[in-house]
Amino acid sequence: MASRLSPALVRAAHVRLSDVHLSFGGRPVLAGVDLVAAAGDRVAVVGENGRGKTSLLRVLAGDLPADRGDVRRAGSIGVADQRIPLGAADTVGDLIDLELTAVRTALARLERAGDALADGRPGADDAYAAALAEAEALDAWDADRRVEVSLAALDAAADRDRPLGTLSVGRRHRLRLACLLGAGHAVLLLDEPTNHLDAGGLAHLTERLRAHPGVVVLVSHDRALLADVATTVVDLDPSSDGRPRVYGGGYPAYVEGRRAERARWEARHAEQVAERQRLADDLSAAQDRLRDNWRPDKGHGKHTRATRAPGLVRAVHRRQEELSAHVVEVPPPPTRFAMPELPGLVGTTLLRAEGVTVAGRLTCPVDVALDSGDRLVVTGPNGAGKSTLLALLGEVLAPDTGTVRRAGSARVGWLGQESDHHGRRTAVELYDERLARSGAPGPALSELGLLDGHDRRRPVAELSVGTRRRLDLALVLAARPHVLLLDEPTNHLSAALVDELTAALDATPAAVVIATHDRQLLRDTASWPRLAL
Known part of the structure; x- marks a missing residue:
């Protein structure tokens, strides 16, 4: 189902991060993140667990201030994170109304402006035009129908009087996602939206995200969704210089680019470690020669030691300086998963x-x-x-x-x-x-x-x-x-x-x-x- 969001709203949809840094308890979480996304862009944020993907979405949403850097947003923002904002006693209808707050507010404002216009109040024309533009931008009249469509497609609860506490975790998350897909926001920020979705729900989500005319920023482990949806990938995983990487060309380009980046990283680190080992070996050999020459031959030759020792000492010092000056600037690549050897019981x-x-x-x-x-x-x-x-x-x-x-x-x-x-x-x-x-x-x-x-x-x-x-x-x-x-x-x-x-x-x-x-x-x-x- 294609979105009917206002073209003006779509053109205005925009998010931008410039050199964003964030730390928790003195530990860096985000370091130098740059991102620009406009209407039609679907940005996937990837990285190992704990690398700050959810924190990045919170920074974009305005829920979490960055320690440093510039954050800019334009257009209404809808967020589906891993937390349900209401309690067990609240109902399905309460959650729908909460997620459609912007829609409900826009329609209420339009109604008040219409009353003012009918009464002939001063300035009512401009107020009504602004309220109408806001409601049209959200396609507010169609929001509840869009939510109903997504509720059915995602197999979420449709009984608005049902308490949330009677729903499984999966159904609560599907309910919230359905609300978000129907709310008409220009910018969607999605944290693991495919969790708890079956094949039908995954197909519906993929279709809606591909059809969304605004900006989508999503964190997901679902490689199929990323391949089907993403136009740009932001990789928060550790890199050789400590800064995130941005890959255009969608998920396949990211996979290939990341593989090449990792190969270069491992090669450069191995070269620097090998060079340091070579310098350490040269120093050890020079020290061995110095010790060997410091022992005079039996009965004579002490002058030989005295004449050769200064040159050997200088050689040792020179190699010590070379070793001290050589720093392995490229950090070691992160470790890979190593499956332990699990046992078998043959014949049983x-x-x-x-x-x-x-x-x-x-x-x-x-x-x-x-x-x-x-x-x-x-x-x-x-x-x-x-x-x-x-x-x-x-x-x-x-x-x-x-x-x-x-x-x-x-x-x-x-x-x-x-x-x-x-x-x-x-x-x-x-x-x-x-x-x-x-x-x-x-x-x-x-x-x-x-x-x-x-x-x-x-x-x-x-x-x-x-x-x-x-x-x-x-x-x-x-x-x-x-x-x-x-x-x-x-x-x-x-x-x-x-x-x-x-x-x-x-x-x-x-x-x-x-x-x-x-x-x-x-x-x-x-x-x-x-x-x-």
């Missing part, structure tokens, strides 16, 4: 479910049998029971009918969609505890390449949503499971990590079950067996 059925159902959640009986090395992708629309089935297999939930049996020696790791904040404990404390509980040797948290040193030592409650998701994955792997049950494993993870994780899952000897709507992950696992619910 690790997990078997027979005829399992859960009332209202998984209504059709399901059978699953898993041996080491087995692969399975569980698909289906929202509400079909994918998460319920994985919870049953992980023995997090008991079936109403049927049975789930696990081999006595088999360990099962379950990654759900929601993260436990774990209070004030640190990531490394939780991981080490889980590793010790598994009773099997495993890599340290630092060796997985999932969290940097700063995040490993922070209380988990202070970590970003994406970083907590990385920790959840690390905690599952720490148990050294024979079976991995992964419910929407790509949610909140960066595209680079998803690619690395997908390759690792394909190679592990453990059994792997994935439930996902991620279109790119479905393509990448096209050879795996499917279970459609």
